[in-house]
Structure formats: C-alpha cells, structure tokens
Amino acid sequence: xxxxxxxxxxxxxxxxxxxxxxxxxxxxxxxxxxxxxxxxxxxxxxxxxxxxxxxxxxxxxxxxxxxxxxxxxxxxxxxxxxxxxxxxxxxxxxxxxxxxxxxxxxxxxxxxxxxxxxxxxxxxxxxxxxxxxxxxxxxxxxxxxxxxxxxxxxxxxxxxxxxxxxxxxxxxxxxxxxxxxxxxxxxxxxxxxxxxxxxxxxxxxxxxxxxxxxxxxxxxxxxxxxxxxxxxxxxxxxxxxxxxxxxxxxxxxxxxxxxxxxxxxxxxxxxxxxxxxxxxxxxxxxxxxxxxx
Amino acid sequence: xxxxxxxxxxxxxxxxxxxxxxxxxxxxxxxxxxxxxxxxxxxxxxxxxxxxxxxxxxxxxxxxxxxxxxxxxxxxxxxxxxxxxxxxxxxxxxxxxxxxxxxxxxxxxxxxxxxxxxxxxxxxxxxxxxxxxxxxxxxxxxxxxxxxxxxxxxxxxxxxxxxxxxxxxxxxxxxxxxxxxxxxxxxxxxxxxxxxxxxxxxxxxxxxxxxxxxxxxxxxxxxxxxxxxxxxxxxxxxxxxxxxxxxxxxxxxxxxxxxxxxxxxxxxxxxxxxxxxxxxxxxxxxxxxxxxxxxxxxxxxxxxxxxxxxxxxxxxxxxxxxxxxxxxxxxxxxxxxxxxxxxxxxxxxxxxxxxxxxxxxxxxxxxxxxxxxxxxxxxxxxxxxxxxxxxxxxxxxxxxxxxxxxxxxxxxxxxxxxxxxxxxxxxxxxxxxxxxxxxxxxxxxxxxxxxxxxxxxxxxxxxxxxxxxxxxxxxxxxxxxxxxxxxxxxxxxxxxxxxxxxxxxxxxxxxxxxxxxxxxxxxxxxxxxxx
Numbered sequence: 001x002x003x004x005x006x007x008x009x010x011x012x013x014x015x016x017x018x019x020x021x022x023x024x025x026x027x028x029x030x031x032x033x034x035x036x037x038x039x040x041x042x043x044x045x046x047x048x049x050x051x052x053x054x055x056x057x058x059x060x061x062x063x064x065x066x067x068x069x070x071x072x073x074x075x076x077x078x079x080x081x082x083x084x085x086x087x088x089x090x091x092x093x094x095x096x097x098x099x100x101x102x103x104x105x106x107x108x109x110x111x112x113x114x115x116x117x118x119x120x121x122x123x124x125x126x127x128x129x130x131x132x133x134x135x136x137x138x139x140x141x142x143x144x145x146x147x148x149x150x151x152x153x154x155x156x157x158x159x160x161x162x163x164x165x166x167x168x169x170x171x172x173x174x175x176x177x178x179x180x181x182x183x184x185x186x187x188x189x190x191x192x193x194x195x196x197x198x199x200x201x202x203x204x205x206x207x208x209x210x211x212x213x214x215x216x217x218x219x220x221x222x223x224x225x226x227x228x229x230x231x232x233x234x235x236x237x238x239x240x241x242x243x244x245x246x247x248x249x250x251x252x253x254x255x256x257x258x259x260x261x262x263x264x265x266x267x268x269x270x271x272x273x274x275x276x277x278x279x280x281x282x283x284x285x286x287x288x289x290x291x292x293x
Numbered sequence: 294x295x296x297x298x299x300x301x302x303x304x305x306x307x308x309x310x311x312x313x314x315x316x317x318x319x320x321x322x323x324x325x326x327x328x329x330x331x332x333x334x335x336x337x338x339x340x341x342x343x344x345x346x347x348x349x350x351x352x353x354x355x356x357x358x359x360x361x362x363x364x365x366x367x368x369x370x371x372x373x374x375x376x377x378x379x380x381x382x383x384x385x386x387x388x389x390x391x392x393x394x395x396x397x398x399x400x401x402x403x404x405x406x407x408x409x410x411x412x413x414x415x416x417x418x419x420x421x422x423x424x425x426x427x428x429x430x431x432x433x434x435x436x437x438x439x440x441x442x443x444x445x446x447x448x449x450x451x452x453x454x455x456x457x458x459x460x461x462x463x464x465x466x467x468x469x470x471x472x473x474x475x476x477x478x479x480x481x482x483x484x485x486x487x488x489x490x491x492x493x494x495x496x497x498x499x500x501x502x503x504x505x506x507x508x509x510x511x512x513x514x515x516x517x518x519x520x521x522x523x524x525x526x527x528x529x530x531x532x533x534x535x536x537x538x539x540x541x542x543x544x545x546x547x548x549x550x551x552x553x554x555x556x557x558x559x560x561x562x563x564x565x566x567x568x569x570x571x572x573x574x575x576x577x578x579x580x581x582x583x584x585x586x587x588x589x590x591x592x593x594x595x596x597x598x599x600x601x602x603x604x605x606x607x608x609x610x611x612x613x614x615x616x617x618x619x620x621x622x623x624x625x626x627x628x629x630x631x632x633x634x635x636x637x638x639x640x641x642x643x644x645x646x647x648x649x650x651x652x653x654x655x656x657x658x659x660x661x662x663x664x665x666x667x668x669x670x671x672x673x674x675x676x677x678x679x680x681x682x683x684x685x686x687x688x689x690x691x692x693x694x695x696x697x698x699x700x701x702x703x704x705x706x707x708x709x710x711x712x713x714x715x716x717x718x719x720x721x722x723x724x725x726x727x728x729x730x731x732x733x734x735x736x737x738x739x740x741x742x743x744x745x746x747x748x749x750x751x752x753x754x755x756x757x758x759x760x761x762x763x764x765x766x767x768x769x770x771x772x773x774x775x776x777x778x779x780x781x782x783x784x785x786x787x788x789x790x791x792x793x794x795x796x797x798x799x800x801x802x803x804x805x806x807x808x809x810x811x812x813x814x815x816x817x818x819x820x821x822x823x824x
Contacts, residue, residue, distance in 0.1 A: 055686045080682060081605060132506045151698055234673050237680045239697050240689075253675045256530050257550055 020286045024129055027282030030275040041093035050083035052090045053240040057081055060258040067240070078247070078261045079254055088268060091242035093271070094154065098236070098243075101158050101174040106165025107216045112172025113166070115208060118181055119200055128174070131167035138165035139226050140233075146236040154243075157236045159224050169215065176211045180204055214284045221276035228269050244269045307651065323520040324542040324801075327532045330702070331492045331525045334579065336474030337459035338411045338418045343722070346456040348495050348523065348811040351817045352394075354798045356385050356404065356438075356509040357450055358816075359809045363568045363724060365625060367507045368448045369440075370399070370460060370481065380763045381428075387436045387486035388505045393462050403434035408440065422731075423452040443760045447768045448731075451724045455810055476799035483516045483816055495523040510818040517821040529675065536561055536796055541819065543797040543804060545813035548675075549610035555796050562799055566806035566813075567612070569793040570619050573720040575669065575684065575735075575786040576745045581665040581715040585659075588648040589693075590779075590783035594634035595641035596691040597684055603789050604685045605650030606679050614787035617779065622761075623725035626773035629780055650692075658692040665693045667715035670708055673699040677718050680788060710741040718746050720791070724812040726772045727759050734779060745784045752778060759778035799823075 018056045022028050033232045040047065041246065050073070061077040062069045064086075069076060117127035143160035146225040150156040180186070227247030237243035244265045251262025321363075332345035337353060371385035391399040408430045412421050425446035431439045438778040442449070452458065463477035478486040483506060484497035503515040524541065526532045529548040535541040537558060547555055547563075556563050575583040584590055599613035615633035618625060650658040650665060658665040669684075671677040678699060685695045695716065700708050709717055723729040732738065735747045735756055752775055759771035779785070793806040793813050802823055807815030814820065 048426055053686065055683060055690070057601055079606065079679060080686065147333070148704075234678070234699060240685055250675075250678065253529060253548065254550065255677070256533060257554070 008030065009108050017086050017286045018104035021282055024282050024285070026278050030278040030282070032272060033275040034279060037092055037275075040089050041096050044089040044093050046088075048083075048084045048086035048089045048164060052082060052086040052242050055080035055082055055215065060254060060261070062258065063260050074259050075260070075264055076258070078250065079258075084247075084261065085263055087242040088244075090264060091244045091247055091265060092268065092272070094237055094241060095224060095228060095244045095269070098154060098158055098161065099220055101168040102223050103165055103216050104112060104222050105158070106162035106214070107169045107219065109162070110169030111173035111208075111212050114170040114175075115177045115200070115204060117170070118174045118177030119196075119204060121257070124174070127170060134163070134167035138162075140229060143226075143230045143235055144233075146263065147230075152235050152237050154236060156239070157227055160230070160286045161227055165223065168219065169212070172215045176208045177204055180207045185206070200279065212285050214242070214280065215285055217276065217280035217283055222271040224269070224276065225273050234275040244272075309572075321520075322518055322822065323522070324518055325535075325540065326525045326649065326814070327524050327535050327546065329525070329527060329529070329532070329546045331495070333485075334508065335478050335489065335495075336463060337456050338407075338420075339417070339474070340414050341419055341457075343811045347455040347812040347814070348497070349459050349478075349480075350482070350809070350812050350815050351521070352462070352478055352482040352486055352497055353456070354391075354482050354505070355455070355458045355460070356453050357758050358509075359454040359724065360453070360507075360509050361566065361568065361805055361807045361808075361815075363570055363808050366454065369507060370404070370505065372448075381442045382445070383442075383449065384433070385438045385440065387438065389436065391466075391481050391505050392502070393479050393481050395462075395465075395479050395502055398460065399460065399462075399481050400435045401438045402435075403460055403462060404438045405430045405432050407460045410461065410466070411457060417456070420455075420457045421754045423455060423457055424447050427451070439593050445763055447505050447760060447762045448725065448727050451728065454724075472792075475625065481700070483818055484518075484521060492525055494525065497521050497523075499501075499782045506816060506818050510816070510819075512818045514816055518817065521817065521820070523555040531648070536798065539798060542801055543814065544797065545793060545795050545806070546793060547796045549607045552610050552794055552796075555734050557603075560799050561820045562801075562803065563794055564795045564797070564804055564806050566793040566795075566808060568621065569791060569806075569808045569811070570622055570792045571720060571722050571793075572614055572618060572729075573611075573680065573788040574614070574617065575681075575716050575718050577667075577784055577786070578712070578715050578717070578744060578746055579782070579784055580692075581667070582663045582714045583665055586648065587782050588644055589650060589665060590786075591634060592641040592644045592648075592650075592691065593688060593693060594691065594786050595608040595637045595644070596785050597687040597786060597788075598636040598638075599788060600636065601684045602680070602683055606683055607789065611789040614789045617776070617785050617787055618723060618729045619725050619790050622723065622729075623727075624769045624772040625726055626769075627775040628773070629777060633780070634783065636688075638805075640689055644690065648678075652692045654746075656689075656692060659693045663773050666696065667693075667697060668696045668713075669716035669718060670705070671697060671699050671718035672705050672712040674700045681718055684788070686788070704758065709744060712740060712746075716786075722808075724809070725754075726776060727768065730772055730775050730779075731756055731760060734775060747779065747782075747784055749778070 058077055059079055059081040061073045064071055064074050072082050077223040078084055093194040113127050117124040142164060143157055146160045186203055189203050231243045231245030232249040237246050245280060247265035248262050254261045303573055330344050332340050332342040333344055334340050335348050337349050339727045355369045356371045356719060360367050360369045372388045373386040375384045385483045387401060387802055393399055397559050410416050411418055412424045412427045426443040428441040460481060462479040466473050469477055483500050483503045485500050487496040487498050489495045499519050501515060510603050513750055532544060532546055533551045536544060552560045552563060555561050577590050579585055603611045603613040613636055645658055649660045653659045669681060670682045681697045685697055734747050734752055735743060736753050739746055755771045755775045762768035793808050795804050795806045797804050800822055802821040804819060806813050809815055
C-alpha cells in the first residue's frame with residue numbers, strides 16, 4: 001500500500017494541535033505550571049531541602065517573606081517543626097499519584113465498558129443502569145466506606161476514586177462511541193469481513209480515544225480535589241506521609257496564629273486543580289472537532 | 294523563635310478583640326459555655342463521658358463533693374458522715390429541705406434507689422465497681438442512709454463525689470424509661486434540665502431555692518446564672534473566636550496554642566489549676582510481639598522527648614509526664630521520682646543494641662525475625678494526631694517504626710476493646726493513684742480498660758490490699774508497690790499531664806477551676822457577672 005504524496009507533505013496532526021494549544025496563553029501557562037509541579041514531585045527526593053518527616057524544635061516558623069522568616073525554611077515549618085517546602089514536594093507527589101492512578105484505572109475500566117456497550121447494543125442497558133446506580137453514590141461516601149473496611153491509607157482512596165470515575169467515563173465513552181459507530185468506515189470495515197475485535201480496536205477505539213482523553217484530563221482536576229478532601233477528613237494518607245489535603249487539615253489548628261501552614265498546601269491544591277482544568281479545557285477546544293469553527 | 298509574636302493571625306485576633314460587643318448578655322444573667330464534644334446521654338449511672346459529668350454536676354448532686362484541691366472531701370447532699378471502725382459501714386446524714394427540680398422533697402429512699410441502681414447488674418453501669426463491693430444500702434430514717442460494704446473500700450468517699458453517684462428520682466427514671474437522661478432529667482442540682490439537642494446544645498435553668506451547695510463555695514444560695522447553654526463547637530479556633538467576640542462567656546476548651554494570646558487579650562481572663570489530674574499516655578499491649586520486650590518498651594520511653602512535646606506542640610501549657618499519674622496525686626510513690634525514665638535517646642539506642650534489637654536494612658530494628666514496628670490505635674482529632682505523629686517521629690530516630698491508625702471517637706472505643714493493636718493512645722482523669730491503678734491494672738479489667746493485658750497476681754493482690762486498707766499508710770504502701778511494678782515494666786509511655794485552664798470573659802468574676810473528672814466548672818455556683 002502506497003501513501004499518496006500530498007498526505008505525506010502535510011504536517012502531522014499532532015504538531016497542528018500542539019501549535020494551536022500553545023497559541024492559547026492561559027493553556028500554555030497552565031501546562032508549564034503543571035509540568036513544574038510534576039517535575040517537582042518526581043524529583044522530590046533530590047530537591048527537597050530537608051527531611052519531610054523529621055520534626056525539629058523550630059515549630060511554626062513563618063515563610064521567608066514574612067517578618068522573622070529565614071532562608072533555612074523557605075516556606076516555613078509546620079506544627080511539628082517540619083519543613084513545609086519539603087513536605088509540599090512530597091505531598092504533591094502523593095496527591096498527583098492518587099489523581100493519576102485513580103483517573104487511569106477508573107477511566108480505563110469505564111471507557112472499556114462504555115465502548116463495549118456501544119459496540120454491542122445488547123449490553124448497553126446493563127452497563128448504563130449499572131452506571132446510573134454508581135452515579136447515585138457520592139465518591140466521598142464510598143471513600144468513607146472503604147476506609148472503614150481497609151483502614152486509612154492511600155490505597156482505599158485510590159480504589160474509591162477509581163470506582164467513582166468508572167460510571168462517568170463509561171457514559172462519556174458510550175456517547176462518543178455511539179456517534180463513531182454511525183460512521184461509514186465502521187460499516188465498510190464490517191463489509192470487508194473484519195472480525196469484531198479488529199473493528200473494535202482499529203476503528204472504534206482509535207476514533208474515540210482522543211475525545212475520551214479530553215474527558216479524563218478534565219476529570220483529573222476533580223479527582224485531585226476529592227482525593228484532597230478525603231485526606232483532609234483524615235481518610236487518605238497515613239502519617240507521617242505528606243499529602244496536600246492532609247497538610248491543609250493539620251494546618252487548620254494553627255489558622256489563627258500561623259495561617260501559612262494551612263494556606264500554602266491549600267493554595268497548591270488550588271493551583272494544580274486550576275491548571276489541570278484549564279489545560280483540559282484547552283485540549284478539548286483544540287482536539288474536539290465539534291468545537292472547531 | 295518558637296512562638297511567633299507577630300503574624301497575620303495575631304492581627305486577626307487583635308481585630309476581633311477590637312470589634313468586641315461590650316456588655317453582652319450581662320444584664321440577662323445568661324451565659325453560653327462552649328465545649329468540644331457532647332455526651333451520648335445524661336444518665337449518671339450509664340455514661341462515663343466527661344461531657345456527661347459536666348452536665349450532671351450542675352443538674353444533680355452527690356452525697357459528698359470534692360474541693361478544688363482534689364484531696365479534700367466536702368459536704369454534698371450529706372452534711373455529715375460516719376465511718377465504722379471496720380471500714381465497712383458508712384452512715385450519711387442528709388441535709389434538710391433538699392428538693393428535686395419538680396419540687397418533690399429528696400429523701401433517704403432516693404439515695405438508696407440511686408446507689409442500688411448504680412450497682413444493679415441490670416443497669417449495666419460500666420463504672421459499678423466505683424461504688425465498691427456494696428452489701429446493702431438502707432434508709433435508717435428519712436434523713437439517714439447506711440451504706441454497707443462487703444469489704445472496706447478506702448476510696449469510697451472519693452468515688453461518691455463522681456457524677457456516677459448522682460442522686461436520681463425514681464419516678465423520673467421509671468417514667469422516662471430508656472429516655473432517662475435523654476429527654477429529661479429531674480435532679481437536685483443548682484440547675485435544672487431545660488432541653489437537650491444532641492451534639493448541639495444542653496440548656497439548663499436556675500434551680501430556684503437551691504441552698505444546699507457544698508460549703509467550699511462562697512455562694513451558699515441559688516446560682517447567679519438564670520440560664521446556662523452548653524454549646525458544642527467541635528472546631529477549636531471557632532471556640533477561641535467565640536470567647537473573644539463574646540458569643541461565649543466561659544470555657545475550658547481553649548487550645549494550648551491560644552492560651553497566651555487569651556492571657557494578653559483585655560477582654561478575657563485565664564484561670565489555671567495544676568491539680569487537674571488528667572494524664573495523656575500511650576499504653577503497650579505487653580503480650581504483643583513488637584512490644585513484649587520490657588527493654589524495648591523502656592527504650593521507647595527514653596526515646597521520646599516529653600519536654601519538647603510539652604514545649605513545642607502544647608506551647609508550654611502542659612506538664613511533661615514521666616510518671617503514670619501526677620506526682621502530686623494522693624499515694625504517689627516518691628521513691629520512684631529518681632528512677633523515672635527521662636529523655637535519653639543515646640541510652641535508648643544502646644539498650645536496644647544490647648538487647649539484640651539490630652537495625653535492619655530499612656532502618657527498622659529487628660530481632661529473631663520480629664520487627665520493632667508496632668501499630669498504634671489513637672483517636673482521630675487534632676490532639677492525638679499531633680501527639681502520635683510526634684511520638685512516631687521520635688521513635689523513628691532510634692529505629693522504631695510506629696504505625697498510626699486513627700479512629701473517630703464513635704468507633705475508637707470499640708476498636709480499643711479488641712486485641713488488634715500493639716499500642717494505644719489514651720487520656721484519663723483520676724482522683725488518686727489508687728483510682729488510676731484500680732482502673733487500668735486489674736486483671737479482671739482486661740481487655741478494657743486494662744488494654745495492656747497486664748495480668749499479674751501480685752498486682753491484683755496489692756490492689757485489693759490498697760482498696761480494702763483501713764489506714765492511709767497501708768493503702769499508700771500497697772499502691773506504691775504497684776506503681777513501682779508497672780513503672781519498672783514500662784507498660785506505658787507517659788506523655789503529659791494536662792492542667793486545667795478556664796477562660797472566661799472579663800465581665801465575669803474569676804472562676805476557680807475545679808477538676809473533678811475534668812469538669813472544670815463543677816457545680817457552676819461561682820459563675821457570676823461582675824457587678
């Protein structure tokens with residue numbers, strides 16, 4: 001099979017959307033911010049200035065820009081005398097990990113179910129009713145129940161958030177796949193005698209995947225927020241692990257006297273979620289054919 | 294640089310003080326007391342919560358009462374009492390003219406009914422043992438009660454000052470049935486039950502004509518306050534702000550972090566008492582592999598810097614504890630003072646090394662395949678979260694990896710009655726060494742409150758000896774012996790003794806902190822606005 005020359009000469013699609021994305025300044029800034037947080041999280045053990053778990057006797061040190069702040073503890077220390085910057089790096093790590101894993105696992109299972117129910121319409125009522133049942137169950141409640149069974153920790157939170165992601169992604173994937181199923185190439189594929197598996201993977205999955213990914217990127221911010229909320233309630237990370245929601249919760253006791261202990265991790269959650277949402281929005285604008293004018 | 298003297302938060306507080314409404318409710322003789330938690334009910338014989346005691350001390354009376362020094366037993370419903378020579382018969386002479394809130398006169402029959410209800414197995418009182426080994430309680434006449442014991446009980450009078458011994462009204466108990474102490478309570482106390490909304494507020498009004506309060510109160514008549522509202526405010530900063538803005542007039546639940554600022558604020562005053570006898574500790578379940586070695590337990594005691602805990606985490610507002618009960622408590626064994634385990638991490642490491650606990654590759658010590666990795670169950674909430682994380686960090690420095698699991702108070706008590714954990718975090722009130730020892734170290738109290746599984750015949754024998762002692766010296770000797778035994782075995786890791794701080798607005802007369810069962814306001818007879 002030879003590729004026609006004029007197609008070969010057009011820039012690849014990926015480059016096109018990347019350029020479009022970078023033309024949107026808010027999207028560009030958001031992506032850089034996200035990239036910095038990811039980098040900080042990945043390199044946490046290398047760049048953290050102090051041990052994030054070891055308490056010192058200088059408790060409640062203000063950050064460097066405040067009066068009496070100093071460069072030893074750039075963002076100050078918490079109620080146990082631990083360096084907030086180091087805990088923030090490690091905390092971002094756990095927060096991002098919880099978000100990524102939950103969206104990844106839940107999104108994979110959900111999308112697969114959604115695509116399957118679009119491909120085999122007979123499955124559809126079962127999958128969709130199941131999704132409806134799941135949707136009526138708040139993620140926080142599910143998290144509470146799982147923590148009651150397994151005890152507090154990152155794992156039950158990831159399981160709860162994954163489960164909470166399944167119904168949404170199943171519905172979205174199904175609606176996307178349904179429109180793809182109407183396309184003529186699906187019919188053409190069947191006409192040339194391709195197996196179900198081949199039509200499913202080569203035509204349906206490949207043509208739905210980008211739209212599903214957009215949904216996932218939007219979901220990511222939400223999941224981080226719920227994960228942080230669960231940790232704030234004391235259900236997520238187990239001490240001495242650092243997690244942004246947990247750090248905010250611990251800082252609550254000091255809010256009248258050393259507000260930075262709660263404020264810094266809260267602000268970090270805010271920035272990460274905002275950046276994730278703007279990036280997701282921008283991705284949708286660029287990738288979704290229906291949004292292109 | 295430990296305590297920030299200038300921070301945005303402080304400015305916030307200053308702002309709040311500046312906007313303080315003057316006068317408040319002074320004219321109305323009504324106050325709101327904020328507190329952290331509510332009780333599950335207000336049935337004196339059934340609830341062991343401090344929150345229940347707070348309400349019951351005000352709404353009910355006990356035969357005898359306890360002075361703020363936590364040592365002197367004073368009058369209550371009885372103005373006088375005699376103890377027989379064999380220590381088995383107590384005769385209480387009741388005051389005249391005592392009435393319940395519904396106007397009915399209180400008689401010896403009510404006392405008999407209340408004590409019998411306390412010890413009746415049907416009642417399932419978790420604290421029936423506190424009433425002693427009761428043989429019978431009889432009313433000799435309308436105003437005389439004879440309290441007969443099978444065995445002498447040296448602490449009986451102290452125990453009778455507790456809210457569990459509150460005299461209740463039989464008709465009221467029977468009329469309300471299961472709802473007694475939930476939908477109503479008819480007592481003889483200085484205040485009367487008005488309403489209770491669980492986890493929100495308990496409202497009580499002045500008991501008109503009340504004049505039988507304990508003699509150590511200056512106020513020998515009815516309380517000054519016409520109405521008291523106990524408002525539950527779980528969040529500590531909100532309580533602090535409530536005091537500063539005059540939404541609440543009195544509380545003992547101001548976080549340690551805010552005490553200094555409260556002291557400086559012109560609109561509030563802080564009263565402190567060190568005779569609080571409320572101790573925080575972590576206990577070891579001594580038959581669990583990771584904490585079964587007394588050397589390892591002693592090392593854990595040496596590894597934790599209680600002074601830093603008290604100074605940094607509790608802002609110097611608590612006393613670091615090295616003893617299991619306050620060294621000021623009745624029958625404390627002074628011979629132990631010099632041998633208490635104090636912070637010495639180097640010695641801890643050396644002891645562990647010598648005992649064969651070698652540091653493994655992951656930095657955690659182990660011996661014969663057993664890792665020093667105990668699991669601790671603690672209460673969820675800011676205090677234990679802070680304290681247990683501190684202990685965790687300290688132990689990690691000597692190679693002990695404490696795993697913390699925190700549970701909400703609603704499930705924690707159940708979890709703490711199991712055999713699942715190795716270490717548990719707890720705090721408790723006591724009136725004397727004997728009170729604490731009998732509660733925690735009797736073998737019959739396993740699995741709870743003897744969560745350590747301290748099962749020792751000699752201890753039981755000594756505790757019996759102390760409990761039934763007829764003179765102070767025998768009792769002190771027996772309890773002193775038990776104290777020595779348990780301290781030597783390092784079954785606990787004592788953390789700190791919490792003094793009582795009562796914070797009230799400056800419009801109120803100074804309140805004397807009373808410490809009985811940690812209920813700082815006790816009978817509330819001295820709550821009064823300045824004139």
